[in-house]
Amino acid sequence: MSPISRRGFVRAAGAAAGFAAMPAWAQGHSLHATKGGTPIRVGFDEVRGAVIDLAVGHGPRMVQGRKGHGVAVNGSVPGPLIRLREGQNVRLNVTNHLSEDTSIHWHGLLVPFHMDGVPGISFPGIAPGQTFAYEFPVRQSGTYWYHSHSGLQEQQGHYGPLVIDPAGAEPAEYDRDYILLLSEFTPLHPHRIMDRLRKGEGYFNYQQTAWADDYPLSAADRRMWAEMRMPATDIADVTGSTYTYLANGRGPKEGMEFAFNPGERIRLRVINGAAQTFFNLRIPGLPMTVIASDGQNVAPVEVDEFQIGTAETYDIIIQPTAEAYTIVAESMDRSGLAIATLASRPGARAAIPPPRKPPLLDMGDMGMNHGDGAHSMDGMKMRDTLLLPPDVTVGPGIDMVSMAPVDKLGDPGLGLRDVEHRVLNYRMLAALEPNADTREPSRLLELHLTGNMERYMWSFDGEMYSAVHDKPIRFAHDERVRVKLVNNTMMAHPIHLHGMFFTLVNGESPAHQPRKSVVIVQPGASAQFDLTADAPGDWAFHCHLLYHMHGGMMQTVTVMGP
Amino acid sequence: MRTLLPLLVLTAATPLAAQDPHAGHDMGEAAEQADPSPGPTMETPPPPEAGEGPPRAADAIWGAEAMTASREDLRKMHGDFPVFWFQGDRIETQIRNRADTYLWDIQGYYGGPTDRLWFKTEGEGEWGDAPEDAELQALYAKAIRPFWDIQAGVRHDIAGPDTTHAVIGIQGLAPYMFEVDAALFLSHRGDLTARIEAEIDQRITQRLILQPRVEANLSAQSIPLLGIGAGLDQIEVGGRLRYELRREFAPYIGIEQSWRTGAGADFARARGEGTSATSLIAGIRFWF
Numbered sequence: 001m002s003p004i005s006r007r008g009f010v011r012a013a014g015a016a017a018g019f020a021a022m023p024a025w026a027q028g029h030s031l032h033a034t035k036g037g038t039p040i041r042v043g044f045d046e047v048r049g050a051v052i053d054l055a056v057g058h059g060p061r062m063v064q065g066r067k068g069h070g071v072a073v074n075g076s077v078p079g080p081l082i083r084l085r086e087g088q089n090v091r092l093n094v095t096n097h098l099s100e101d102t103s104i105h106w107h108g109l110l111v112p113f114h115m116d117g118v119p120g121i122s123f124p125g126i127a128p129g130q131t132f133a134y135e136f137p138v139r140q141s142g143t144y145w146y147h148s149h150s151g152l153q154e155q156q157g158h159y160g161p162l163v164i165d166p167a168g169a170e171p172a173e174y175d176r177d178y179i180l181l182l183s184e185f186t187p188l189h190p191h192r193i194m195d196r197l198r199k200g201e202g203y204f205n206y207q208q209t210a211w212a213d214d215y216p217l218s219a220a221d222r223r224m225w226a227e228m229r230m231p232a233t234d235i236a237d238v239t240g241s242t243y244t245y246l247a248n249g250r251g252p253k254e255g256m257e258f259a260f261n262p263g264e265r266i267r268l269r270v271i272n273g274a275a276q277t278f279f280n281l282r283i284p285g286l287p288m289t290v291i292a293s294d295g296q297n298v299a300p301v302e303v304d305e306f307q308i309g310t311a312e313t314y315d316i317i318i319q320p321t322a323e324a325y326t327i328v329a330e331s332m333d334r335s336g337l338a339i340a341t342l343a344s345r346p347g348a349r350a351a352i353p354p355p356r357k358p359p360l361l362d363m364g365d366m367g368m369n370h371g372d373g374a375h376s377m378d379g380m381k382m383r384d385t386l387l388l389p390p391d392v393t394v395g396p397g398i399d400m401v402s403m404a405p406v407d408k409l410g411d412p413g414l415g416l417r418d419v420e421h422r423v424l425n426y427r428m429l430a431a432l433e434p435n436a437d438t439r440e441p442s443r444l445l446e447l448h449l450t451g452n453m454e455r456y457m458w459s460f461d462g463e464m465y466s467a468v469h470d471k472p473i474r475f476a477h478d479e480r481v482r483v484k485l486v487n488n489t490m491m492a493h494p495i496h497l498h499g500m501f502f503t504l505v506n507g508e509s510p511a512h513q514p515r516k517s518v519v520i521v522q523p524g525a526s527a528q529f530d531l532t533a534d535a536p537g538d539w540a541f542h543c544h545l546l547y548h549m550h551g552g553m554m555q556t557v558t559v560m561g562p
Numbered sequence: 563m564r565t566l567l568p569l570l571v572l573t574a575a576t577p578l579a580a581q582d583p584h585a586g587h588d589m590g591e592a593a594e595q596a597d598p599s600p601g602p603t604m605e606t607p608p609p610p611e612a613g614e615g616p617p618r619a620a621d622a623i624w625g626a627e628a629m630t631a632s633r634e635d636l637r638k639m640h641g642d643f644p645v646f647w648f649q650g651d652r653i654e655t656q657i658r659n660r661a662d663t664y665l666w667d668i669q670g671y672y673g674g675p676t677d678r679l680w681f682k683t684e685g686e687g688e689w690g691d692a693p694e695d696a697e698l699q700a701l702y703a704k705a706i707r708p709f710w711d712i713q714a715g716v717r718h719d720i721a722g723p724d725t726t727h728a729v730i731g732i733q734g735l736a737p738y739m740f741e742v743d744a745a746l747f748l749s750h751r752g753d754l755t756a757r758i759e760a761e762i763d764q765r766i767t768q769r770l771i772l773q774p775r776v777e778a779n780l781s782a783q784s785i786p787l788l789g790i791g792a793g794l795d796q797i798e799v800g801g802r803l804r805y806e807l808r809r810e811f812a813p814y815i816g817i818e819q820s821w822r823t824g825a826g827a828d829f830a831r832a833r834g835e836g837t838s839a840t841s842l843i844a845g846i847r848f849w850f
Contacts, residue, residue, distance in 0.1 A: 101632070114623040120636030122620055124628045151639065196809075198675065199647050199849070203809050210765035226738045229709055383708070389605060396676055396705035443609075444602040452708050454735060455675040457641070464641025469616075469633070476611035482601040509598045530601065538617040552641030556617040 041076040042249040044160055044181075048083040050090060054104070056126075056148075056158065057097040061185070063244050064251035068187040070157035071098065071148070077249045078181050078273060079146070079160025086141040086167040092134040094126060098153075101125040104134070105149040105498070105540075106162065107311060108295050108517045111136040113537025116498050118149045121538050121556055125150060141166035142295025143269040143313045145181070152190030154546055155275040159183065163269065164295075171432060172291045172300075172317055174267040178258050182281075182308070182329050182338050183273040184243040185251065190275070190546075197237055197547055198456045204239045205231070207335060207358045215360060228382050230400070230490060232360045233333075234453065235414055237491075237547060238276045240336025245277065245329065252339035252352075262321045262344055267291075269315050272308045275546035278332035278492065278520075280307050280415055283342070284353055286325050288316040290424060296501065296515040297432035306424035307332070307413035309494035309520040311544035314424075324348035332414050332492075334358045359415035365490050367402020367524030388488075392448050393462035397552075399452040402488050408525035409506045414492060426527075427506045429514035435503055437532040438510035441482035445473070449521060449543070449553065451489040456551050458489075458543060464552025465542075472558040473541065475533035484528045487521040493548065494518050495527075497557065498539040502529035518544060536561035642674040647849065652684075652802075654845025656818070660836070661688045665845075676705035680713060685721060696721040699729055710734035717747055723787055726750045739763065754782040755790065769806045773814075775799070784825050789833060791825025804847055816843040 037059040047054070054073050061070035061077065073079025084090055096102045103125050105117035115136045119125030126132040147159035161179045186193065196203040208231060209215055209222060217225075217232065225232045247256040260266055268288075272279060282288075282305035289302045292315035300317070308314055308329075320342050326349070329338040334355055341349055366382065383401050385394045392398075412423035451458045458464070463471075475481060482505065485495055496518045503513035505528035513530060521527045542554035620629050652667035665686040671678040680703050685696030701715030710732055717727040731745025744758040761775040779796040800818030807813070818841045822830045827837040 101635075114620060118636075119632040120629070120634075121617065123632075124620075124624055125632045125635075195645055198645050200809055206768045208765060208768060210767055212767045223738070229735050229737060229739055396708050396710075399708035441601040443606045444604060445608075446605040452675070454709060455705070457675045459641070466637050466641035466643075469637040469640075472617040474608050474612035474614070476609050476613075479609070479612065484605075505599055505601070507598060513599060528601075530599070536619070538619040550640055554640050558613065558617045558619065560611060560613045 038075070040070045040072045040157065042254075044076050044078045044080050044248070045074065046081040046083055047074070050088065052082060052090065052092045054079070054092060054094045055097055056094065056102045056104075058156075061157065063185040063246065064253050066185065066187050066244060068185065069189075071102075071153045072157050073104075073160055077157035077159075078183065079158070081160065081179060082146065082162040084138045084162070084164045086138055086164055088138050090134075090136065090138055093131050094134065095131040096126040096128055099128050101127055101150050102153060102158070103148055103150045104146050106134075106144065106146050107496075108142075108144040108313070109136075109162070110139050110499065110501075110535065113499060113535065113539060116539065118498065118540045121540050138164055140164060140295065142292055142297070143179075143271065143315050144295050145271045145273050145311075145313065147273065149540070152194065152275075152546060152550065155184070155186070155190040155193070159273045161269070161271055161273075171297055172267060173265060174317055175264040176258075176260060176266045177269070178266060179248070179269045179271065180258075180327065180340060181248050181271045181273045182277075182279050183246045183249070184238075184275060184277055185246055186238075186242045186244070188242055193238055193242070194547055194550055197551070201454050201456070202231060202234070204237065204241050205233060205333075206239070206241045207333065208233050217360070228366075229454070230361075230366075232362075233358065234361065234490060235333035235359060236277065236331060236335065237545070239333055240331060243277065243331070243336060245274075245279075245331055245336050245338035247327070247329065247338045247340040250340075252337060256340040257343045257346070258327075258340060259346070260320055260342055260344055262323075263319065265317055265319050266342070267315060267317055268327075269313065270308060271313045272310055274310050276310065278307060278309050278413070278494070279329040279338065280305060280332060280413070281327070281329045282421075283318065283325050283327050284350070285322065286318055286320055286342075287422075288318055290429075291315050291317055293429060293514060294501070294517045298514055299430040299432055299512075301424070301428045302422070303424040303428070304421035305416060305419065307416055307520070309492070309518060309544070310546075311494055311496055312518045312520075318342070320344070322350070324350040326350045326352050328353060330356070330415075332359075334415065356415070361414075361490050361523060364525075365414075365523035366400065367405045367488065388448060388462075389446060391461060392450070395462060396455065397452050397457040397459055397464065398450045398462050398488065399454065400488055400490065402486065402524045405486050405488075405524060405526045407527065408522040409504060409527055411522045411525065413520065413522070426504050426514070426519070429504070429506065430508050430512045431503070431514050434511040435513065435515065437480060437534075439480045439532075440510075441480045441530050443479075444482045444484060446484045446486060447473075449485060449487045449489055449493050449495070451491070451548075451551075451553070453490070456547075458548040458551035458553035460553060460555050465554040466552060468555055472538065472556040475531070475557065475559045477533065477536060477560045477562045479533045481531050481533065482528055483531055484526055485519070485521045486526045487523060490523045491548075492523055493521050493553065494544040495521055495542070496544040497531070497541050499535040499537065499557075499559075500531060500533070500539070502531040504529050533559045535559055642676070644673050646670070646672045649847075649849035651847060652845055653847070654814075654816075654843050655689070656686075656841035656843050658839055658841050663688050663841075671703065673703070678703045678711070680715070687721070693721045695719070701729060701731075703733070707734070709736075713745070725788070727755075736760070751787075753785050753790075755785075756780040771804050771806065771812070773802045773804065775802065781826075784829075786829070789826075789829040791822070791827070791829050793824045793826075795824070795826035796820065796822050800841075800843070802843065802845075802847075810849050812847045814843070814845055814847060816845075817841065818843055
């Protein structure tokens, strides 16, 4: 990848134009049959301007010697960096060279709903051989990304970074501007992954409790987990047992490098473009100042590590002075990591820290009060459905009900609760530019995140998307609503709303509640956000873990027009 | 202190209201005293202005017809979609004193997470001979609890006297991770029998798994035609140690002890068969 310097971007050779016409790797062969064709390139070029041509195709992929078949935008994974400027209009011509429908969703962008790119909600999708023109004004700035919203193509490589420069001055000062897009590679077809998740609980988890493990669990703890039929090790559904974690498309041994001169200030735009992975990111020896999340500027806050949920973005400022630093993005279950190096000369390397022990779920992750201090199930009901409001549909799709869900916006996330350095949490974020709408919400909407791990069913309020596809969550125009998400599962869910930012009710004043498009709701906990429903149309609202969304945790949000 | 400088530069450029880079650190506690962002705490229904009906905004732009297929695809792919599962739970040879036998125990389903069509087949016999026992079940299963399905259908015995049964049963995961399959069978001759199977996976390592298993066959009446005794007719207890080369494919070895009891034992003796047997087992477990 080429660095993007602040005042003049280094253009990589052979950018968009050459690929857009009719790429050789995208000749429309069956996605599943032919393994030939031109290999998909690693890393990304840059495209910009008022008219941008993008081609979605497929081809063979190779990561650290592991072969697979991928879907790519303009022939590379990640797809090209789309660089826009706030205030411009853009037309993005997306041509589909696959033998199945495709789409591009502009993640975090404020666009008219019919340009949002979700087949079945915002538009019909892009048929094979078709070109679809997305057209919208660019109304914001910051770090975003784009990805397919068709099938499971995102897992196959159909994603890329999108950066919008502000119309005015950047609030932060920096000498270099880099993108670190985290994702995963797997040789498995994503349909196979979904199939295995539905059939074999714990299929990808090779860190389960066993006679020979060294987890700090007593015999009583183990009996309790077994009694509940829940694994304490269920941190990630899909793990390093099949994933190679990627930094800008490169595996940890493939030497992703960011150049710098000691003393320079670097803006690193971290994008979690993974399908199913949370990362815990740190740069040993180098503090990081978080200046933006989900594209929106926040008051700078210095930390040593942060968790980035699937589909979140964080912009950080770092000022490296030594010869080299390792950027370590550990998958949350610690079954693998993505690695990049900050290198003051080509090939410079810093030590890679040894992997930390896999974390375990605890009583708090079941929605029980830590204060109880009880490590037993005595007198506790794991599934007291009387605790659920009447609009939650109780059935086999709910295997757990949080007994006492508490707001955990101050939780740094699984695996980071007991580390000894400074870790980011949502309560440390404050919007830099004040929010326009600071009205007190006129109503509360409570949504329950529900699931059944054994059957791999995921839902809002107990009903999978297939059951509520015609029952949207409705908002009046410009209605100000507080939305409370209650997680009745033992997994963390990154919940994403299309089309509008919401602001986290994190203890800040309404003017400075941080704007986000994704919020992690911790296991067994709740989270609240305020929303101004000012974008009329139908929007997708879903868990951004790809296989949870396909498992049903999705609903349409309908915002009425004026 | 080396980290302070960039922070100062950054904060200098920020509006006054947001200058404290640690704003929010202590707000969790502060919030409890004076809520900085008050809001409603009870859920209320949306106002009438929120409208009603299905989401159809895209129809106004692209036309209802153009949206139909993608809308249907979206529904089909998010939540309730079918999968096909086929499991050879026990495909094995049993080494005994008198004669070695083969055994199969296969099951599978097609369907979504809560409604499935099941099939099950099991049988055994001496190597070189036709099966002594063999049966095939076709069942419809519906999830009734998070971990339990109720199953109903038919069973046909294809070895021995031709017998057809109506089946009702439950299958699922009991507390402490026991896989349980229990069913009642009512034959076309009016005989009522039952079978309960339970097994549990004990992980020794991530791939080496010990699976204790128990199966009991019961009958409401003696059935001389089939040699089944009233009460607990037969029980078997075994352990299988498998190594998962892949999750889907695991060879195993094991040992199993079976007993005929009560009237069942009398039938066995009358037929000149043993009333108990100890078997060494080797087999494979697979699924796809």
